[in-house]
Each structure stands twice: as C-alpha cells, then as structure tokens.
Amino acid sequence: MQDRILQSWPFNPAPQLVADIGGTNTRVALADGGVLRQGSIRKYPNAGRASLTEILQQYMGETATTECSGICVAAAGPVRDGVARMTNLSWEITAEDLAQVAGTDRVAILNDLQAQGHALKSLDARHVRVLLEGKPASEAATQLVVGAGTGFNAAPVHHGAQGTLVAASECGHIHLPRHGEQENALAIHLAQKHGIATVEEVLCGRGLVALHQWVSGKEMAGDALTAAIAAGDPATQETGQLYARLMGRTLATLALVHLPFGGIFLIGSVARAMAPNLVELGMGEAFREMGRFSPMMAEFPVAVVEDDYAALLGCAAHLVSLLR
Structure with missing residues (x-):
C-alpha cells in the first residue's frame, strides 16, 4: 500500500496552455489552476507563420508538453461563434484546431480585451x-x-x-x-x-x-x-x-x-x-x-x-x- 502511495505522489496534473496573440507577436505559457508557471512564458514573432497552430506546436515541442488539461487563447480581433479572425493577420482560429493541437476538449477563445477583464481579480x-x-x-x-x-x-x-x-x-x-x-x-x-x-x-x-x-x-x-x-x-x-x-x-x-x-x-x-x-x-x-x-x-x-x-x-x- 505504501509503495503504491509513493509511486503516485506528488500528483502533477496536465497544465493549461494559454496564449496571447497580438498583431506582431504571440506569447504562450503554461498554467496550473489559474497560476502561470514561472519561466514558462515565451514570445514568438507572427511574421512568416501560416497559423497559430504552428506556434503552439513549436512551443509544446520546446517545453516537452505532451498533454494539456485545457487551452485558452486571447486574440486581437473579433470572436464570433467560437471562431477568431485576427484584425492584422490572415489567421482564422477555431476551437477544433485548438482542441487538436492541445489534445483536450476544454477549449476557450477570447477577444484580447475579454482576457484582460478576466485577469483583473488576479492582478498583483x-x-x-x-x-x-x-x-x-x-x-x-x-x-x-x-x-x-x-x-x-x-x-x-x-x-x-x-x-x-x-x-x-x-x-x-x-x-x-x-x-x-x-x-x-x-x-x-x-x-x-x-x-x-x-x-x-x-x-x-x-x-x-x-x-x-x-x-x-x-x-x-x-x-x-x-x-x-x-x-x-x-x-x-x-x-x-x-x-x-x-x-x-x-x-x-x-x-x-x-x-x-x-x-x-x-x-x-x-x-x-x-x-x-x-x-x-x-x-x-x-x-x-x-x-x-x-x-x-x-x-x-x-x-x-x-x-x-x-x-x-x-x-x-x-x-x-x-x-x-
């Protein structure tokens, strides 16, 4: 019994994958229970990228992230019916694409301003x-x-x-x-x-x-x-x-x-x-x-x-x- 407990502890659940997509750069990070993992934030230029998926796949590879408990992205553009269309990029971001890249059915797409609103209660x-x-x-x-x-x-x-x-x-x-x-x-x-x-x-x-x-x-x-x-x-x-x-x-x-x-x-x-x-x-x-x-x-x-x-x-x- 003791051996089984030791083998399962500490329990590290899969992290959340979050991204902030601006017109020029995209920031990506991992989070646990709403708290950003220290040192996990990385910034990628959008120029030359075909889609957000390309950036997220690179990030997951670099951080050896194989499983996510959820994914939420903030897009600098209008979001309607679960689809974001970037104002200054030709990208279209869909819940289906995000679910596939992150391997989770817990998916959310927010306008960048909406994401800022959700952050207010957590700001230092x-x-x-x-x-x-x-x-x-x-x-x-x-x-x-x-x-x-x-x-x-x-x-x-x-x-x-x-x-x-x-x-x-x-x-x-x-x-x-x-x-x-x-x-x-x-x-x-x-x-x-x-x-x-x-x-x-x-x-x-x-x-x-x-x-x-x-x-x-x-x-x-x-x-x-x-x-x-x-x-x-x-x-x-x-x-x-x-x-x-x-x-x-x-x-x-x-x-x-x-x-x-x-x-x-x-x-x-x-x-x-x-x-x-x-x-x-x-x-x-x-x-x-x-x-x-x-x-x-x-x-x-x-x-x-x-x-x-x-x-x-x-x-x-x-x-x-x-x-x-």
Missing part, C-alpha cells in the same frame, strides 16, 4: 497604477477594461455567482466627443477624412500620431511623441492636453453607460506610455466635467494596468472558471 497590486481615486466598492461591482494601443476598445466586466462575464464590444468606433471649438474642429476633420469621427482615430497609437500632425502640422513617430510629451516638450504639450481631455471625456461616457464602480482599468501600449502624465494634462477634469452627474464621476476609480502578461493570466483564470 504592484502592477496597477492608480490615476484617479474613487470610492470603495464591493467585490461584485462592475469593472471596465479600456484598451488603448494598436486600436481602441472597451469591455465591461461583470462578477456574479456563476463567475466572471466579460462582454465583447467595439467601443472604439463610437462618436468622438466634441466639447468646444477645437474638439469640434477635430471631429469635422476626422469625419471628412474617414466618413465618421470615432474615438479610435484619436486615442489609439496611430490616432495620437495623427492628432499631433493635425495640431502642429508636423509628423512624429509614436514612441518619440509619447516620450516628448512625458518630458514636457513645449512643441507636444497641446497634443498631449487634447489627447488627455478626449480620453477623459470618452472614459466618462463609457462610465455612465456601464457604471463600473469597481474601477476603470486602462491597458495597452499607448495607455501605459501616456499614463504618468494623463492627469496633469487634464484627463481628470475632463472625466469629471459631466454637469449634474459630475459628483457621480468622482465615485469611479481609474487606473492603468502595467502587467505585460495580464492577458495570459486572464486566459488561465477563465479556464479555471469553466470547471465550476
């Missing part, structure tokens, strides 16, 4: 920078994830007795706020150029670059522009202030739609780059400038997530919730 507080204080809320309070990077989008995060639900959306294509002459002139310019003035055309990476060109008449690369704004370069401050105000107004609109008393969480490369300066550039005033609803706006905390692997963590957490 050291990776969350508070921008605007709010009022304390219950654990079940709705939260909102807002992504500003290659594109712009937002997703509400609802916590209930059956687990966490992150609703998909395309919030980046709502109308741009137009408060005052400058914002109205910008909206007219964007509508003439794109047929509609949306928040994505200002608040994402290419939007910030285009905004600076509209404001100053000069072209500047995105990384150099955010660095100049952060350094207080006078030639970029008007652009930074306009960006911050429009971010504040957009967040305020989304807050009143979803009532995220549990907090608004900014994610994405542009959000992280601009975060240290957004408040001093005027985001807070614009966020709380909502007429008779201004007192309510002070109840919503706003923070930025500074964890590059949050989407992987969210995938792992979602797989655990599927077991309940």
Whole structure:
C-alpha cells in the first residue's frame, strides 16, 4: 500500500496552455489552476507563420508538453461563434484546431480585451497604477477594461455567482466627443477624412500620431511623441492636453453607460506610455466635467494596468472558471 502511495505522489496534473496573440507577436505559457508557471512564458514573432497552430506546436515541442488539461487563447480581433479572425493577420482560429493541437476538449477563445477583464481579480497590486481615486466598492461591482494601443476598445466586466462575464464590444468606433471649438474642429476633420469621427482615430497609437500632425502640422513617430510629451516638450504639450481631455471625456461616457464602480482599468501600449502624465494634462477634469452627474464621476476609480502578461493570466483564470 505504501509503495503504491509513493509511486503516485506528488500528483502533477496536465497544465493549461494559454496564449496571447497580438498583431506582431504571440506569447504562450503554461498554467496550473489559474497560476502561470514561472519561466514558462515565451514570445514568438507572427511574421512568416501560416497559423497559430504552428506556434503552439513549436512551443509544446520546446517545453516537452505532451498533454494539456485545457487551452485558452486571447486574440486581437473579433470572436464570433467560437471562431477568431485576427484584425492584422490572415489567421482564422477555431476551437477544433485548438482542441487538436492541445489534445483536450476544454477549449476557450477570447477577444484580447475579454482576457484582460478576466485577469483583473488576479492582478498583483504592484502592477496597477492608480490615476484617479474613487470610492470603495464591493467585490461584485462592475469593472471596465479600456484598451488603448494598436486600436481602441472597451469591455465591461461583470462578477456574479456563476463567475466572471466579460462582454465583447467595439467601443472604439463610437462618436468622438466634441466639447468646444477645437474638439469640434477635430471631429469635422476626422469625419471628412474617414466618413465618421470615432474615438479610435484619436486615442489609439496611430490616432495620437495623427492628432499631433493635425495640431502642429508636423509628423512624429509614436514612441518619440509619447516620450516628448512625458518630458514636457513645449512643441507636444497641446497634443498631449487634447489627447488627455478626449480620453477623459470618452472614459466618462463609457462610465455612465456601464457604471463600473469597481474601477476603470486602462491597458495597452499607448495607455501605459501616456499614463504618468494623463492627469496633469487634464484627463481628470475632463472625466469629471459631466454637469449634474459630475459628483457621480468622482465615485469611479481609474487606473492603468502595467502587467505585460495580464492577458495570459486572464486566459488561465477563465479556464479555471469553466470547471465550476
């Protein structure tokens, strides 16, 4: 009896396989019970790859992973009826393909923003920078994830007795706020150029670059522009202030739609780059400038997530919730 116990202990169940698929790179990791295995994260360039399957097979070979207890991937693109179509790649990701490569019937495909939403309850507080204080809320309070990077989008995060639900959306294509002459002139310019003035055309990476060109008449690369704004370069401050105000107004609109008393969480490369300066550039005033609803706006905390692997963590957490 003792020999049989020794032979079966310790018990190491098959890991979860999780992946975060961006437009340029794919990150892959193993997880156990919703916790990422230390040292298991690897990043692969998407260029030259025919499909996600090719990357996952390479990862499993490199890590000697032969069995998975589940697989969940986060895709930078719309997911419908269990199929993800990448916005900036020709890949189509299906549950059937994932089940075959991972050898499991426990499969989930999420939009990348949904994965970020599932990660919120598991984030280390050291990776969350508070921008605007709010009022304390219950654990079940709705939260909102807002992504500003290659594109712009937002997703509400609802916590209930059956687990966490992150609703998909395309919030980046709502109308741009137009408060005052400058914002109205910008909206007219964007509508003439794109047929509609949306928040994505200002608040994402290419939007910030285009905004600076509209404001100053000069072209500047995105990384150099955010660095100049952060350094207080006078030639970029008007652009930074306009960006911050429009971010504040957009967040305020989304807050009143979803009532995220549990907090608004900014994610994405542009959000992280601009975060240290957004408040001093005027985001807070614009966020709380909502007429008779201004007192309510002070109840919503706003923070930025500074964890590059949050989407992987969210995938792992979602797989655990599927077991309940």
